[in-house]
Amino acid sequence: MGRRRQSVTIKHVAADAGVSLQTVSRVINNEPNVRPAMKERVQASIDKLGYVPSIAAQRMSGSRSYLILAINDRDLTIADWKAREGRDWVDQMLLGGMLTCAEHGYRMLIELVDTHSDHVERELGAAIAALQPDGVILTPPHSENSLITGLLAEKGIPFARIGSKQEGPGIAMTMGDSHNARLATDHLIELGHERIGFIAGPEDFSLSGWRMEGWASALEDAGFSSEGLCERGDFGFESGARAAERLLGLTEAPTAIIASSDQMALAVLEVARRRGLNVPKDLSLVSFDNSPIVRFTQPALTAIDQPIAATAARAVELLIDARKKPAPAEPVQIQGELVVRGSTASARVDAGS
């Protein structure tokens, strides 16, 4: 097979155009100090020869690697892929991230890292040393892992923290969780609901708190109480079922429930069915995530759409800009929206009909 070498290099272009390597390099990188005529001549040679710079060589000479690394939790991601239940978090990241990368001549690479192990630093450090990415996108629960953010900061690699508002190095980004929860709550209030239950996510996700806060404050603003109407889950089905049992077992049971994940929403649906409650007649239900799964339930679920693709796209842009502009001072917020489907309806005013 022999060693594969670049077929067309900067040298070929330089020779063809009759200029120095440096001039070609300047044209490639769109740098100033090249006369238009010169630029045109070089570009013609580039096109003629079909030259494309090697990112390995570019990286070697101290320039960019044109690589953005998206770090996801290993166990969670693999579990989702194996379950084949249609969760498309990764796909949406790719949709937003890859396409935006492509627009700028970058590539996005997914890396799975085990959050809960004690060798996070080793794993991530190895990926960074091997790939030398120009930017890193962190997703929860990595976004607030100080072992990770510390390492990245130390290495001077720009990174985005999706789902984090914390101060500190890196670009904080959120999907407007508080706002979104309020959106869902207001929707239910408009439908006449007054007792609206909430199933929160686990405490180690900051966004769990933000969502709770959005729900509670929306209720308060409307003059209703949130007291005793919040249960915590871990985003999984089982925990959602337990939470639903507790909420629906209350003497003053809620007439609507907001679940912080689609799995927990499915659990609510199931528990309601077992208890003979009709959704949406007896119980309205709003889910977070809006992953494909919620369209196929009976009824299809009203859901908060998490703007994952838009957030990933924005993250890539900010990361690429990071070499010039400083990171935004405030957390970057991409707002989600409410998608109304069949699981929410007017509250029954009279307990009878």
Next chain:
Amino acid sequence: MGRRRQSVTIKHVAADAGVSLQTVSRVINNEPNVRPAMKERVQASIDKLGYVPSIAAQRMSGSRSYLILAINDRDLTIADWKAREGRDWVDQMLLGGMLTCAEHGYRMLIELVDTHSDHVERELGAAIAALQPDGVILTPPHSENSLITGLLAEKGIPFARIGSKQEGPGIAMTMGDSHNARLATDHLIELGHERIGFIAGPEDFSLSGWRMEGWASALEDAGFSSEGLCERGDFGFESGARAAERLLGLTEAPTAIIASSDQMALAVLEVARRRGLNVPKDLSLVSFDNSPIVRFTQPALTAIDQPIAATAARAVELLIDARKKPAPAEPVQIQGELVVRGSTASARVDAGS
């Protein structure tokens, strides 16, 4: 920000261990001619310093890039991602491909290429020149695009053609389409069906033909006719609906239908509903793909599971081995399996009940 350089390089390790660069290189690459004691000493320094080789530098010096490129059709992939209907083809490729890559110190990168444009060569050529991948995985409809396979062969880059049995350069791989279609057909025959319709995929996918052939030969072996019971679609919903209308409109309508994609199967379900046919009582239905979507229909669909993850995993292994071993002479076949759910049932013997 300044230029980011590798923090720990082979030089540091060499200095720490008191040996030459070359010796360290030999240890990294597990090459012979290193005394065990020496190897141990070097390895100790590597571990101590947390050294990880830069793939850019490795690639530069004519060695591997440790990159495997998975080429998918741009429009198809983006459409799937945007539709958010749970198709997880990409996820399954990542599941099989990425994890296997990781086991061998490789990374997998997805690249979207526009098949139908006239600049396929330019697009793919650019990706190859930029990334210098050690191997490429082609998925349909790229697998049998001679512009692509020709380019890859010319550049001497090992590649796998998923969904292709053709002779020629590259590793041909199939997911056992003929066998799978037979599996589905035999399942229906065992349930007592004799008139089994088939909705084929488009002609430019070789696998469309293989599936047809599996279905037809299974029918023939059982002594039944396939005459007039095959309609062609394009894998999409609309085409499936048209095909279903034609099949169910026959005077001797089939009592069971096999659809070559889940979208077409959904269409059959819809057409059956419109015609007042109960699935599975009046009509049995088997789908290809087994993507998440088919579990959420009413009833859930019996489906052929395409072993995408396993195939991607095997492709990666073969590609990595390609530098040593020659490619397999015969097409590599990873068989799928039938997942029985609620859309198939016994054929009614009497037309009455």
Next chain:
DNA sequence: TTGAAAGCGCTAACAA
């Protein structure tokens, strides 16, 4: 079995 030298393709720094 080990080491020294050369060079991969490119860019930063400097010189003209």
Next chain:
DNA sequence: TTGTTAGCGCTTTCAA
């Protein structure tokens, strides 16, 4: 505005 030089981190010769 353009060109020259040196060097990135590594592996491949080739020599010891």
